[in-house]
Amino acid sequence: MTADEQYEIGYAHRCEGNYALAREAFDGVLASSPGHAKARWQLALIMGFEGDFDSSLAALKQLSEQSPGDTEIRYDYAMTLNMLGLFDEACAEFRGVLLINPDHEKAHQLLGYCN
Structure with a gap:
């Protein structure tokens, strides 16, 4: 199985909320493709979904x-x-996303909440 195929399996598990299986698949991807x-x-x-916000961030x-x-x-x-209340930093990142992709709809929406 290729790293990309294994990634897709991990992604499917993550989307289903099966984080342990997703982590296993992604660890396998990184073992072959660091x-x-x-x-x-x-x-x-996944770290964030499981509540480890500091590590996720x-x-x-x-x-x-x-x-x-x-x-x-x-x-x-x-x-x-943004979720962690670091609004100034979040807004700067949303602006950075829009510099790369001016059509990024979600970044536009969230930037509307920024000063």
Whole structure:
């Protein structure tokens, strides 16, 4: 099985809320492809879904810095900042998403709440 196939399996498990199976699949992806940013992104999201917000935020920040052009990662980082009440930082990230993709509808919506 390729890393991308294993990623898709992990993603399906994550979407179903089966975080243990998702984590296992994403860990498998990273074992064969350590630089797979999307698998690392999904693991960071799972941390947050399971209540480990500090680890999730730290992982998303690192991924955002490593992949500054990835609007999915940056948007999820911004959403996590927003959820944790770090509104100024979240707004800056939403603006960053829009610099890359001016048509990002969700970032536009949330930027409407920023000063």
